[in-house]
Amino acid sequence: MIYILTHYWSELIQGLGYTLLSSIIALIFSTIIGTMFAIFEVLPSRTMRIIGRIYIEIFRNIPLLVIAMFFYVLIPMYVAKIDGFTAGTIGLTIYTSSFIAETVRSGINSVDPGQMEGARANGMTYWQAMSKIVLPQAFKLVIPPLGNQFINLVKNSSVLAFVAGFDLMYQGNSIASLSLDTINSYMVVGVFYLIITLPLSYYMRHLEKRLAN
Amino acid sequence: MKKFKRYIGLLGLVSMLAIVLSACGSRQSLSKQDVLTNDKASNTITWGVKADTKLFGLMDVSDNTIKGFDVDIAKALTKKILGKNGKAKFVQVTSQTRIPLLKNGNIDAIIATMTITPEREKQVDFSDSYFDAGQSLLVKNSSNIKSVKDLNKTGTKVIGVTGANSVANIKKYAPKAKVLELSDYAQAMTALKSGQGAALTTDNGILYGMAAQNKGYKVVGGTFTKEPYGIALNKGQQPMQKAINKALKEIEADGTYNRILKKWFGNVKGFDYKEAAR
Numbered sequence: 045m046i047y048i049l050t051h052y053w054s055e056l057i058q059g060l061g062y063t064l065l066s067s068i069i070a071l072i073f074s075t076i077i078g079t080m081f082a083i084f085e086v087l088p089s090r091t092m093r094i095i096g097r098i099y100i101e102i103f104r105n106i107p108l109l110v111i112a113m114f115f116y117v118l119i120p121m122y123v124a125k126i127d128g129f130t131a132g133t134i135g136l137t138i139y140t141s142s143f144i145a146e147t148v149r150s151g152i153n154s155v156d157p158g159q160m161e162g163a164r165a166n167g168m169t170y171w172q173a174m175s176k177i178v179l180p181q182a183f184k185l186v187i188p189p190l191g192n193q194f195i196n197l198v199k200n201s202s203v204l205a206f207v208a209g210f211d212l213m214y215q216g217n218s219i220a221s222l223s224l225d226t227i228n229s230y231m232v233v234g235v236f237y238l239i240i241t242l243p244l245s246y247y248m249r250h251l252e253k254r255l256a257n
Numbered sequence: 258m259k260k261f262k263r264y265i266g267l268l269g270l271v272s273m274l275a276i277v278l279s280a281c282g283s284r285q286s287l288s289k290q291d292v293l294t295n296d297k298a299s300n301t302i303t304w305g306v307k308a309d310t311k312l313f314g315l316m317d318v319s320d321n322t323i324k325g326f327d328v329d330i331a332k333a334l335t336k337k338i339l340g341k342n343g344k345a346k347f348v349q350v351t352s353q354t355r356i357p358l359l360k361n362g363n364i365d366a367i368i369a370t371m372t373i374t375p376e377r378e379k380q381v382d383f384s385d386s387y388f389d390a391g392q393s394l395l396v397k398n399s400s401n402i403k404s405v406k407d408l409n410k411t412g413t414k415v416i417g418v419t420g421a422n423s424v425a426n427i428k429k430y431a432p433k434a435k436v437l438e439l440s441d442y443a444q445a446m447t448a449l450k451s452g453q454g455a456a457l458t459t460d461n462g463i464l465y466g467m468a469a470q471n472k473g474y475k476v477v478g479g480t481f482t483k484e485p486y487g488i489a490l491n492k493g494q495q496p497m498q499k500a501i502n503k504a505l506k507e508i509e510a511d512g513t514y515n516r517i518l519k520k521w522f523g524n525v526k527g528f529d530y531k532e533a534a535r
Contacts, residue, residue, distance in 0.1 A: 118451070120453060121451045206439075217353060218438055220420075238268075238271055242271075
């Protein structure tokens with residue numbers, strides 16, 4: 045393990061960087077997009093609900109690898125030149141957003157409808173009530189499952205390896221084939237993933253505790 | 258601060274676990290047993306072959322068997338080593354999985370377009386070379402790339418396959434180019450088609466197969482390396498190595514080798530099979 049660490053340090057750090065970058069981008073955008081579609085699903089408008097439903101059901105039920113390959117192969121052929129990193133990150137964002145949408149929707153649904161009614165009765169518009177009263181309570185409820193999604197997101201970023209996205213897993217494959225020491229190479233990669241996911245896991249727990257009081 | 262300490266403690270625990278696990282991993286078992294004795298007892302040799310490489314080893318979905326030059330050579334060798342009734346079993350491998358599968362004892366030998374290199378010889382033993390390939394480039398017909406020199410520009414992307422020797426070679430011959438490593442040849446070809454890279458590089462035999470399968474692509478630049486293919490065995494399998502080398506000489510002497518070569522490469526445009534005949 046020490047040999048792999050010292051000899052392939054720069055590759056590993058590069059991989060860690062790309063994995064982190066991809067995860068952060070995907071985390072931010074999938075939270076925004078996911079929340080948006082969660083709201084779509086609880087809107088009074090039937091059309092909006094259907095649009096939300098279609099988006100979630102499509103991307104929640106297609107394997108991530110297929111979505112990533114779609115962006116890697118088809119988009120550059122017909123639409124725009126995008127590289128593996130971009131394609132993988134877009135795929136990861138869309139895939140995760142559908143799960144986040146479901147999580148946030150369940151949060152919104154478990155907020156007492158009286159909260160919305162009360163806010164509206166006090167003269168708030170629908171959007172004011174949603175953003176100031178319902179969503180804050182919903183997010184508090186869904187912090188633990190949301191944390192799960194974020195950890196899954198970091199791990200799922202290994203999909204970049206299949207579209208030459210230079211992430212940790214890609215470097216791991218490359219190091220394993222260069223050093224011919226498969227076991228230790230993947231062991232090191234596993235530890236590097238822990239470096240990202242363990243703090244994230246702890247932070248989510250900390251957030252959960254703080255918001256519970 | 259207290260939380261921080263706890264966190265450090267946990268990280269320490271995890272790294273210790275990793276070290277313990279890695280110690281377990283380096284123990285060998287199956288691969289230490291004598292392969293030739295085992296194979297003679299079971300009357301079967303298990304070969305690791307490619308299943309995504311036209312001409313050498315390609316999965317035929319109509320009857321679910323792998324077909325190609327490597328496969329036929331393996332069958333001929335099996336007959337020479339075990340006798341007429343010897344069975345050859347084929348396991349699908351990729352450039353990346355073949356050495357781990359061999360080391361774990363899942364396969365007895367690798368015959369999967371594997372170049373004999375000094376780095377690999379530290380890990381496995383090779384038979385004598387059974388095919389002489391050389392690295393080349395596959396590009397779109399309209400491409401202005403003529404040789405490996407045209408790739409040596411910053412910003413040029415070259416597609417290769419993880420675990421293949423050709424990736425290391427291209428870093429040597431065109432150090433300015435960026436190499437994209439994909440997991441197998443089918444994916445690499447798809448990436449070339451979608452324009453992710455300017456050229457796909459690997460051994461000429463494989464590239465001719467791809468050019469035959471995909472209209473609008475051609476092999477350019479001749480060969481810029483020598484890639485002798487060998488059959489890989491675990492370290493310490495000298496009896497099997499000797500048996501394979503002997504069988505290889507026999508099939509070369511009795512014409513079986515040339516017949517198989519002609520069957521697969523006789524009609525490949527741009528490839529002179531007579532030059533490769535033995």
